[in-house]
Amino acid sequence: MSKEFMPKIISFLCKWCTYSGADLAGTNRMKYPPSILPLRVMCSSRVNPVFLIKSFLHGADGVLIGGCHPGDCHYQSGNYYTRRRFAILTTIFDSLGLESERLKLSWISAAEGTKFVRVSTEFNEKIKSMGENPAKKKIFL
Amino acid sequence: MDKVLKIDISAEKGVVELLKYLLQNDRVSGVFTLRKTGSDGSFDYALITEPGLLEDAIPLHPFMHVNAGKILSALPSMRKPVAAVIKPCELRSFVELVKRSQGALDDFLLISYTCGGSFPYKTTVKGQTDKLLPEFWKAVKSGLDSDSIRPTCRACEYFVPMNADITISLIGEKDLDSKCSIFLHSGKSESMVEGFKAEISKGELDLSRFDSLVKKRKEQKEKDFKELNIQDSGLDGMIDIFGKCIGCHGCSRICPICHCILCDFESCAYDYDTSMIENELLGRGGVRVPTDTILYQIGRLSHMSFSCTGCGLCTEVCPADIPVSTIFRKTGEKVAGLFDYVPGKDVDEEIPVTIFKEEELSELGND
Amino acid sequence: MKKSYTKGAKISNSKGSRKTILNFLKGLLKKGSLDAVLIPMRVPAGDSYAWVLIKDKKLLDDANPIAPIMPVQGANALSSCTKKGKGNLKIAALMRPCEIRAAIELSKLNQVNLESVTLISYDCPGALPMSDYLQDPGEGEKVFDSLLKKRDRDVESVKPVCGICDNFSILPASDLHFGLSADSRDNILLIPNSKKGTGLLNKMDIKPSEDISSWAKNIEELKKVQEKKRKERFEYVKDMVEGFDSLVKTFSACVGCHNCESVCPVCYCRQCYFESETAKPDIESILLKTKNRGSISLPADRIMFHVGRMVHMSLSCVSCGLCTDACPVSIPVAELFSYVGDRTQQTFEYRSGEEKGEPIPMKTYRKEETKGINELVKGAEG
Incomplete structure (x- = not known):
């Protein structure tokens, strides 16, 4: 019997918002998928687009960036830069025919534990329906 | 209204005369141009300060071995500006570098021309350059594409210089061998050439006559993009195209936009611990080494594609014959399009990754 | 043994x-x-x-x-x-x-x-x-x-x-x-x-x-x-590198992409000296050169790069020929470097890649060696 596909979703979460949101979800005993592998960053703009490319090519089934809502950045404007970089990267992925759907950006505040659960669950389901990242088995990357 | 200078000598001679005038009258510290270095057809870019040496200058030679924008950015400021004769794509590249604090427009009197394209590297290797010149100039005079120019040039719609102080009109000028038209676009250029003997009048470069060539070039570009067909084949397509990459990073080294002294992808962040390679082996059964062939390409796209000026040198320099330039231009246009950005157009416009607008891209991140 | x-x-x-x-x-x-x-x-x-x-x-x-x-x-x-x-x-x-x-x-x-x-x-x-x-x-x-x-x-x-x-x-x-x-x-x-x-x-x-x-x-x-x-073959190659004019002619088509250096197995430096900030021409050197010669070729120091690379790595050159393969303008880099490498290696009775653990000549010395060079120096002094 084949085991159910459990994706690996690398999640870069801003310390000031989404990471705390995830914490809130935890303290409220809300469940989110174990496929979410959280990495705390000081700001979503700390996430170099190359981190996403690398995660993708090294076989992550999904990559999630969680940041503060526009206007709420702890450092004033970090998330606006993140948004541009994310738009650039997904455009590159699209024009190369790579699955940009495996990359996700979401604004989740520290108070939105429920939203974190919903977003991560939905993203997990979407990745599940997409199946394994084909990059996982490629040799010539 | 711009001014136009008309001289009754051939275009190339006219430019050289102008350069000589600028240098002899101490209007500029030096002249940056292509020049012959031997009777065997060899040439290079040079900074010339001795007017007599301008005899060897070939400012309009259809060849680009290095992107002059990159060279200008490495030149320190001189006492007075340097007059630089460069191709439109080189000029656009320089503007992109200026935006990145890698040079200053004020250090130069930028002279460019309506560019008929340049020859591939292979023509110098085979020593054919001189033989191809008559056909090239014939095509330029009649406003058509020469057969011998690089495919990248044939798909370039930006052959009219942007941001030049002075433009030499070449394309479609039937009397190139006997007449030279020089357009002055700025107060800077007007004061520089003051006193130069020529018939001066008011006039502007008539852009409408390039419409059909622009259209043709755009069509060719779309055709090239379509033939590349990279978006339909996904990861496997990427591996097919970049599988033969030998990792020399010549493309980034020759790229005028890639100005970093040490490329991120050559930094120690990409030296993996032996255990990490062994881990990869467990998952895949086999790992290509050196690693990160595809990562380098996508990564470089994310770093500079929006500023790609389509100069095509990456394709030229690639020892594995990968159509790097077409891929980067195609992707670059899409990315730059997100922000209505045209690389090298406006020196005051900041590069897309260093600025943002609050109201843009509002569809992203909302769930 | x-x-x-x-x-x-x-x-x-x-x-x-x-x-x-x-x-x-x-x-x-x-x-x-x-x-x-x-x-x-x-x-x-x-x-x-x-x-x-x-x-x-x-x-x-x-x-x-x-x-x-x-x-x-x-x-x-x-x-x-x-x-x-x-x-x-x-x-x-x-x-x-x-x-x-x-x-x-x-x-x-x-x-x-x-x-x-x-x-x-x-x-x-x-x-x-x-x-x-x-x-x-x-x-x-x-x-x-x-x-x-x-x-x-x-x-x-x-x-x-x-x-x-x-x-x-x-x-x-x-x-x-x-x-x-x-x-x-x-x-x-x-x-x-x-x-x-x-x-x-x-x-x-x-x-x-x-x-x-x-x-x-x-x-x-x-x-x-x-x-x-x-x-x-080296008799022929010799003519391509000996003398300043032939050296300049041989490398005249060089576009300065440094592909030869980046594919070279022995050039392992993360950052080549010739790409570093130090190697960039400064205003003084440009002024001096243009004053003396009336002009300066750009990018500067093309010959300097190749000869400098010979100094840096020819002792370890293994004649694999990758540099020629990678050269976009087909300069026979490999043969030139092999030729020079053979000679520099002979000076120290060294053959690159022969013995594990043998120190590279730049990292060691013997009291009695480089006889020919010593004589040259003496000749110049005398």
Whole structure:
């Protein structure tokens, strides 16, 4: 019997918002998928687009960036830069025919534990329906 | 209204005369141009300060071995500006570098021309350059594409210089061998050439006559993009195209936009611990080494594609014959399009990754 | 003194040398004597080869132990997976002799760790120029297959440096060697050349009991022919580099992409000196040069780069020819560097990549050496 596909979703979460949101979800005993592998960053703009490319090519089934809502950045404007970089990267992925759907950006505040659960669950389901990242088995990357 | 200078000598001679005038009258510290270095057809870019040496200058030679924008950015400021004769794509590249604090427009009197394209590297290797010149100039005079120019040039719609102080009109000028038209676009250029003997009048470069060539070039570009067909084949397509990459990073080294002294992808962040390679082996059964062939390409796209000026040198320099330039231009246009950005157009416009607008891209991140 | 091995084992070549080598490696993986093999593999598009570290036996079926081209130096591939130190896996690297020599040089420079690596070499027929192969990979495969079947070295279709290579067979540094130029095409000689190599043969129950002298004699003869060719060719190359004018002419087409340096296995510096901030021309040097000469070529210091690189690495040059393959304007970089390298190495009676652990000449000295140079200095003083 084949085991159910459990994706690996690398999640870069801003310390000031989404990471705390995830914490809130935890303290409220809300469940989110174990496929979410959280990495705390000081700001979503700390996430170099190359981190996403690398995660993708090294076989992550999904990559999630969680940041503060526009206007709420702890450092004033970090998330606006993140948004541009994310738009650039997904455009590159699209024009190369790579699955940009495996990359996700979401604004989740520290108070939105429920939203974190919903977003991560939905993203997990979407990745599940997409199946394994084909990059996982490629040799010539 | 711009001014136009008309001289009754051939275009190339006219430019050289102008350069000589600028240098002899101490209007500029030096002249940056292509020049012959031997009777065997060899040439290079040079900074010339001795007017007599301008005899060897070939400012309009259809060849680009290095992107002059990159060279200008490495030149320190001189006492007075340097007059630089460069191709439109080189000029656009320089503007992109200026935006990145890698040079200053004020250090130069930028002279460019309506560019008929340049020859591939292979023509110098085979020593054919001189033989191809008559056909090239014939095509330029009649406003058509020469057969011998690089495919990248044939798909370039930006052959009219942007941001030049002075433009030499070449394309479609039937009397190139006997007449030279020089357009002055700025107060800077007007004061520089003051006193130069020529018939001066008011006039502007008539852009409408390039419409059909622009259209043709755009069509060719779309055709090239379509033939590349990279978006339909996904990861496997990427591996097919970049599988033969030998990792020399010549493309980034020759790229005028890639100005970093040490490329991120050559930094120690990409030296993996032996255990990490062994881990990869467990998952895949086999790992290509050196690693990160595809990562380098996508990564470089994310770093500079929006500023790609389509100069095509990456394709030229690639020892594995990968159509790097077409891929980067195609992707670059899409990315730059997100922000209505045209690389090298406006020196005051900041590069897309260093600025943002609050109201843009509002569809992203909302769930 | 290194123990020299004089015995080998004959194995049947009925399936062709590539298959024979692969089966041997597969056997080692199966027995667990090896954990992974570093070997060239054709890329999915079929138009080139890449180095792949293989753990899964099944993948070995698609590998090609003797690739017709050398797009990436094996030593670079080995460096990228062992540079940070010895791993837990026992690796065998099947490489051309020049790649092994480069790996030895890199191990002296701490860029390759050979502790858990077994180096396997073979009688190399040379490699095709990459540009020729890329134009028609199918034809390239055919040409190379016919080269592999020949006993003599064919110099027509291989890279120019391969045509004058005189170090194409077993090396002191090889742990194991496949003698492809054995007496008859029916057999391949498997020659252990170190304890590691003997150990692997023992694991496979192969007894190296055959005398290898006739194979060795054949190789010696071929080497003599090659040495002669090398000498003759260098007479011609000499004219391309000797004297300032010829040097300038030879490199006149150089576009300064530094591809030659970045593919060079011995140029391991993360940042080449000639690309550093220090090497950029400053205002004083530009003013001085333009004052003296009226002009300055840009990018500046093109000749400086090539001659400087000769100073930096010619002592370790292994004549692999990658620099020529990578040059977009077809300058015969490899032959020039081989020529200069041979001479600088002779000055110190050094041969790059020969002995593991031997210090590179720049890192050592002897009281009595460089006699010719000493005399030159004396002559100048007197």
